[in-house]
Amino acid sequence: LELNLVAIFHGREGFGGLLLVLQDVSAIRRLERMRSEFVANVSHELKTPIAAVKGFAETLLGGAVNDPETARSFLKIIFDESERLNRLIGDILELSKVESRRIPLQFSPIEMSSFISDTVEFIAAQAHRKNIRMDMKVDQGIYVEADEDRLRQIMMNLLSNGINYTPDGGRVSISVEPIVKKAPHNDAAEGEDDDYIRIKISDTGIGIPKKDLPRIFERFYRVDKARSRSSGGTGLGLSIVKHLVELHKGTITVESTVGVGSTFIIELPVLH
Numbered sequence: 260l261e262l263n264l265v266a267i268f269h270g271r272e273g274f275g276g277l278l279l280v281l282q283d284v285s286a287i288r289r290l291e292r293m294r295s296e297f298v299a300n301v302s303h304e305l306k307t308p309i310a311a312v313k314g315f316a317e318t319l320l321g322g323a324v325n326d327p328e329t330a331r332s333f334l335k336i337i338f339d340e341s342e343r344l345n346r347l348i349g350d351i352l353e354l355s356k357v358e359s360r361r362i363p364l365q366f367s368p369i370e371m372s373s374f375i376s377d378t379v380e381f382i383a384a385q386a387h388r389k390n391i392r393m394d395m396k397v398d399q400g401i402y403v404e405a406d407e408d409r410l411r412q413i414m415m416n417l418l419s420n421g422i423n424y425t426p427d428g429g430r431v432s433i434s435v436e437p438i439v440k441k442a443p444h445n446d447a448a449e450g451e452d453d454d455y456i457r458i459k460i461s462d463t464g465i466g467i468p469k470k471d472l473p474r475i476f477e478r479f480y481r482v483d484k485a486r487s488r489s490s491g492g493t494g495l496g497l498s499i500v501k502h503l504v505e506l507h508k509g510t511i512t513v514e515s516t517v518g519v520g521s522t523f524i525i526e527l528p529v530l531h
């Protein structure tokens with residue numbers, strides 16, 4: 260709680276007073292703290308690849324350039340770290356857009372079985388490289404109103420995580436089913452807001468420890484930093500996904516068992 264002196268009144272004949280405002284500032288303080296933590300995280304994340312680029316470039320300039328083999332391997336590191344910077348900046352900008360809700364969604368009806376087949380095709384090469392089988396279980400004729408590009412972005416993110424965090428020879432599966440949920444308020448028109456679709460993306464991967472589960476949608480939160488880094492992760496994918504799902508008035512949850520696999524569950528209202 261914070262007490263603020265807003266005004267002092269001086270009236271005639273000695274009449275006067277103070278206007279004091281007592282307000283709960285804990286929410287404001289929390290937001291401020293989160294913002295400065297985010298800035299600190301961003302700086303740290305950007306500094307790491309920049310330091311690598313600078314260090315390896317310096318070593319090259321200092322003479323390493325004369326040994327072709329060393330030069331090649333250092334240049335490869337510089338190239339990879341620049342790509343990483345690119346991805347980071349792209350994701351930071353994307354996150355800031357979705358957080359401030361500055362993205363107009365273009366809703367249109369999407370038929371889920373053809374949508375999922377197309378999405379799986381986009382990611383098939385990545386799965387193939389790790390010999391990971393992709394299964395889909397989607398009946399024809401299930402529709403949802405969504406922004407197609409954004410829904411694609413959500414799916415690609417979760418599928419590519421599924422592939423990244425699953426050992427070679429594993430499996431990633433997708434299922435879509437219609438569900439009915441009780442509308443939270445009865446002001447919805449009869450039978451309108453109750454229809455949802457449930458999308459499940461499961462993998463047979465490394466899983467997520469129980470204690471980390473509540474935090475994985477936080478910005479830059481990673482269970483294993485080194486592993487995320489080596490697979491090219493920025494630690495922002497799931498935060499972006501969660502915001503995108505919420506922009507569709509949907510929810511995302513996760514269930515996971517270490518060493519067995521993870522399942523991400525998205526529920527989206529059919530109509531908007």
Ligand code: ADP
Nearest residue numbers: 420421424475481482487492493494495496497
């Ligand atoms: P990253 O770029 O690190 O993959 P994300 O925001 O996509 O960032 O995910 C955050 C963290 O959640 C990951 O670093 C990883 O530890 C964990 N994670 C996400 N998806 C999975 C999955 N399918 N299986 C196991 N761990 C996962």
